[in-house]
Amino acid sequence: MTQLYGYVGKIARINLTDQTVSIIPTTKYVPKYIGGRSIANRIFWEEVGPGVKAFDPENKIIYMTGPTTGTGIPTGGRTVFTCISPNSYPEQYAWSGIGGDFGAEVKFAGFDGFIIEGKAAEPTYLFIEDGEIKFLSARNLWGKLVHATQSKLEEIHGKDVKSVVIGPAGENLVRNASVTTSNDNVAAKAGLGAVFGSKNLKAITVRGTGVVVPANIPKVLELRKKMSDPxxxxxxxxxxxxxxxxxxxxxxxxxxxxxxxxxxxxxNQxxxxxxxxxxxxxxxxxxxxxxxxxxxxxxxxxxxxxxGGPGGPGGIFQTEQNHYPACKLLSREVDPPDPSDPYLELEITPxxxxxxxxxxxxxxxxxxxxxxxxxxxxxxxxxxxxxxxxxxxxxxxxxxxxxxxxxxxxxxxxxxxxxxxxxxxxxxxxxxxxxxxxxxxxxxxxxxxxxxxxxxxxxxxxxxxxxxxxxxxxxxxxxxxVHWQGRGFEASIAKPAWVATNLHQMTSTRDTQTVQHHHDTFEHYLELKDDPCRSPLTAQAVIMGENKAELKDSLTSCDWQSPNLFWTDMEAQMFEAATGIPMTEEELNNAAERSRLLFRAIIIRNHGRTREMEVNAIFAIMQYPDPWGETVTWEEWNDLVDLYYEQRGWDKKTGWPTRETYEKYGLKDVADELEAIGKLPSSK
Amino acid sequence: MVEKQASRILGRHVVQSPPEVSFCAGCRACEIVCSLLHDGVVGPYYKRIFVDKGTRSMVSTVYSCQHCADHPCYLACPRKDQAMCLDENGIVYIQEEYCNGCKRCVKACVFDPPRINYVQSKDKSKRKAKKCDLCRNRPEGPACIEFCQVSCLSLSDQG
CATH class of the missing domain: 1.10.569 (Aldehyde Ferredoxin Oxidoreductase Protein, subunit A; domain 2)
Incomplete structure (x- = not known):
């Protein structure tokens, strides 16, 4: 058998209804679907059709690590869940990322991810140890708070296990319930805790003694020293x-x-x-x-x-001299602005x-x-x-x-x-x-x-x-x-930025600004600032941000280290160091486009997504003024949506990707299925 | 056990700074680079340094080999000077091709938890002890210290 680098080779299908497990080789999906959310999107497309509700046993929780998880490449410890989200309105397919030590432990136990389906007859937790998956009674855990559950699982299985658990909110199907690791990391944005609860699933506990083998160890060590300048x-x-x-x-x-x-x-942060x-x-x-x-x-x-102004260190619009990742802001390790920046005075207007x-x-x-x-x-x-x-x-x-x-x-x-x-x-x-x-x-x-x-x-x-x-x-x-959307909380960003964040939100099914905080270059800002809705640069930056978000949840990486606008092939280097599979920035971007298209295809097929639906969903909040009294007009917004759809290769009338676009990224089968149900735009 | 440890003469070893000097971030970089540089893999059996992260407290304690001057692990090895060896600087290191996985060194370690890791395997030939050698052949010194993002690891003055 050929040595597999980065991945460990198995995805477990876990059926809670009949307590069975079967194994799918990860190579069924990679490298085409990279890992993480890309694989989850593909599986969900194949396995969960229209009509399934969030709390139905037919809803599936797909959990995936990425090829960098457990390799020592910084940020690879983040992993992702997907499911039909009970917290989205209306219920829709969504995702949620999570940190902690759990993902690496899953790989040490021999799995790249899980597909959890069905519903347990009574409160249950999964105990996974070196390739073996057990369905254990959670009757003594049900009702416990998050940390008490974590502690009890350690008491039962030993201190070295890693768990994700739900608290009473998830048990009681509270629609914004989260899933939590032992270090207060949460998958909170898709109501996953309630989906766990609906399946009578209290926790997943893992112990693994296996290994993850990165392809290029010197490169891993280089990335540890270089990514976000620890x-x-x-x-x-x-x-x-x-x-x-x-x-x-x-x-x-x-x-x-x-x-x-x-x-x-x-x-490394x-x-x-x-x-x-x-x-x-x-x-x-x-x-x-x-x-x-x-x-x-x-x-x-x-x-x-x-x-803080449109740009400057930590700002949305960045220069090569003055940019740093969000993790630096939160760890309070921000250097003073570099005065050699020619735009510094324009960037900072506190x-x-x-x-x-x-x-x-x-x-x-x-x-x-x-x-x-x-x-x-x-x-x-x-x-x-x-x-x-x-x-x-x-x-x-x-x-x-x-x-x-x-x-x-x-x-x-x-x-x-x-x-x-x-x-x-x-x-x-x-x-x-x-x-x-x-x-x-x-x-x-x-x-x-x-x-x-x-x-x-x-x-x-x-x-x-x-x-x-x-x-x-x-x-x-x-x-x-709202989240970085010009009104409410973190509203102090000007219109050139908030039209972008609202566009991010429009095409989503959940809050986007946790995994795709908007970024662009300050030079672009100078070009687009006077009429951001009519500048192709706004749409271009949103697409870049969306594609990078797909990569963050697929490789995996983190929103607070990526994107680095001035090291654009960072993610390709991470992938290659982990897997040994040669990867250019363009090839990886194509993989991100493919993942994004699958997400789009799911919400079109399963949830009836159209242009009319998404424009109406986002437009209302932008009618309240930003801190400068600015709003967006119907014409402005639709002009921006036109530019975005055009650049994406989506039909401007329906918001549906064209056959040509699906086929460009290797998704002919998806186009065929959508055509059969009348959800492919007619070719002109 | 505590008395026995307190009276020991220790060689130079990796130490964790107190929190008022630097607080361990719990990132496990020390464990990861240790196993990567020694074995080319990342995995719980292959680290020679151990981060014990408090589940509720999120406070981490780093355990490392103390490089005891009387090296009971070395003395316990039935293949000493082949499997478990002592270099000119008093560092006990393992030549794994000779280690038969008897685990006597782990049992001989006087510390709790033991500071020698052990690869458990159904395949007896793969059972090996894993012990800190202070990266003795690495010009840059111990990798765990070099890659600690909060510089909370350093070499002790003893030895």
């Missing part, structure tokens, strides 16, 4: 006196202790802030938990992130973010909120950017005057937040049950006009010194809330 310097625990978004930190009485830790197996000795929601014992980005507003949400006044800074309460989300297994984005701001804004606008939650709505109160999340996670009463269905569904049941579209009068722009409209529900599209 600091390679001591990082002590720091006693902090303040906490919050840089520039608007608030004092913390008595201070707090911060350390930095890596998110996933073998990463330490972007996760480990908050030490924090207040717990569940007892007197102090706990450690990690803060990445959104967690920061749990501690206080009075104003939005400041505007200004304060919008005043929002959602809730005051309360360090202990913030810790409790994060602990609740971690332990229940809930998506923090939904809680912190949608649920709590909705309650804060709606209360001030009198929207909830006739609503009785059983406790007065007060997002400033720790007791209320604990009561609220307990009510939702355990589906207590009418409103607990309703909100467990997720914000998009709950608001529509209550009545969107009043409970979603009521204008909040507490938003004030300090860019133009003016009160600006904001709806009490910060919904963007597909049942997800």
């Amino acid at each position: 600091s390679m310097a001591p990082r002590p625990v720091v006693h902090e006196t303040h906490h919050g978004i840089p520039g608007i930190e608030k004092p913390v009485p008595g201070g707090w202790k911060r350390a930095q830790v890596a998110c996933s197996y073998g990463c 330490h972007c996760m802030c480990l908050m030490l000795d924090m207040k717990s929601a569940f007892g007197e014992e102090r706990v450690n938990h990690v803060e990445k980005c959104v967690s920061i507003v749990a501690f206080g949400f009075e104003e939005d992130v400041p505007y 200004g304060p973010g919008d005043i929002l006044n959602f809730w005051k800074h309360d360090f202990d309460k913030g810790s409790v909120i994060n602990d609740l989300c971690n332990e229940y297994g809930l998506d923090k984005w939904d809680v912190l950017i949608w649920l709590l701001p909705w309650l804060a804004m709606g209360k001030k606008e009198g929207v909830f005057d006739d609503i009785d939650f059983g406790m007065e709505i007060d997002v400033e109160s720790e007791e209320f937040v604990k009561y609220l999340l307990d009510m939702i996670v355990y589906r207590k009463g009418y409103y607990g049950n309703l909100l467990a269905e997720g914000m998009a569904r709950a608001i529509r049941t209550l009545g969107k006009e009043k409970f979603g579209d009521t204008i909040y009068h507490g938003r004030y722009s300090r860019q133009i010194n003016k009160r600006l409209d904001l709806p009490i529900s910060l919904e963007s599209a597909w049942g997800h809330c």
Whole structure:
């Protein structure tokens, strides 16, 4: 047998209904489908047809590692789940990435991934050890919080096992429930925890003693030193006196202790802030938990992130002299701007973010909120950017005057937040049950006009010194809330950037800005800034970002190290170092296009996606002003969509890829099937 | 066990800095580069340094061979000077082609957890002990130290 590098060779099909396992060779899919999400997209296309709902046994959870996972190539520890997402509105095929040590352990156990299908008759967990997969009773785990479940599994199987688990939110089919590793890494964006729960699957626990063999070890070591320029310097625990978004930190009485830790197996960065000795929601014992980005507003949400300018270090539009990955921002290792940058003054035009006044800074309460989300297994984005701001804004606008939650709505109160999340996670009463269905569904049941579209009068722009409209529900599209979209949270980005992020969101089924934060060069910005919707460069950058996102979830890599606009074949080098298979940047980009086309084909075939549907889904949120009072017109937006579809090779009328496009990327069979069901645009 | 360890004379060995100097990021780079450079693979049996990451605390402790001056692992080896050898600097290293996988060195290690790894296999010929040799043939020194992204590993002053 030929030595396989990077991959370990097997994908396990695990049927929870009849407790059977069969093996598929990974070589059935690679290298054409790279790994990770690309393989998952192919399998899902082949195996899950239209009509399947998120909680049906016919929905499949596909979990995939990538060829870099476990090789020592930085960022390869991230892996991906896909399924029909109960949290998307309407339910649609979606994905969610996760870090931790779990993915590497899966490969040490001999598997590149799993296809989990069916439904267990009773609470079950999978115990996987060196090629053997057991279905074990989870009756003694059911009901446990996330970390208690992790600890119990270690108690049963030994400290060296690695697990992904759900908490009570997943068990109770709360639609934004997450799946969690032992180090607070989560797959949270696709409601995967609820899909686990619907299958009576509490956890997957793995121990592996095998090996992963990268093809080119000197190159692996080179990448470890080169990717994102690791600091390679001591990082002590720091006693902090303040906490919050840089520039608007608030004092913390008595201070707090911060350390930095890596998110996933073998990463060469330490972007996760480990908050030490924090207040717990569940007892007197102090706990450690990690803060990445959104967690920061749990501690206080009075104003939005400041505007840094269109570019500059860490900005959306970057120059060769001044760019760095997000992990540097989060580990606070940003160098001062390089003054040799000819555009530096144009790039950096700082200004304060919008005043929002959602809730005051309360360090202990913030810790409790994060602990609740971690332990229940809930998506923090939904809680912190949608649920709590909705309650804060709606209360001030009198929207909830006739609503009785059983406790007065007060997002400033720790007791209320604990009561609220307990009510939702355990589906207590009418409103607990309703909100467990997720914000998009709950608001529509209550009545969107009043409970979603009521204008909040507490938003004030300090860019133009003016009160600006904001709806009490910060919904963007597909049942997800705003994220770098020009209004709401992280809204302080100007129109040339937010039309791009909204375009990312339009073609998705979930929040995109966790895996494809928008980036482009500053030179492009100078060309497109005056009319971003009519510039092909905007569409081009979005396509680049989308394709890079496919690669991040396929190789695997990470949104906080990729893309590097000035080292564009980084991912091809990673792939080749892991697998030994020669790969050019262009060939890898073609593989990304193929994966993206499969995703598009799935949402067209299974969920009826059309241009009309997606334009209408995203357009509404952009009718609320950005911090400069800007919106987008129907004509502008449709001109941008035209440019995007044209560059993608998709029909402008329907939004469906053409046969020529499918065939260009080796997907003739997909085109044939879509044609047979009338979902291929007619050739002119 | 603790008393026995405390009274030992140790050679130069890899040490983890206290958190006030540098906090281990838990990335496992030390384990990974160790197994890559010694065996060309990544896997739990092939590392000679061990990261114990707290499940709830996320605080990591790094365990490494202490290079005891009286080297009980070397003394326990039935094929000493062939399988388990002692170099001119007092470093005990393993020549795997002679290691018969008897595991006596692992049992002889006085530390808990033992600082010698062991490849378990149904195939007896593949059972091997794996022990830190401080990358004795590597001009750059121990790879775990070189590749630690937070420089929380260093060589002790002892020895």
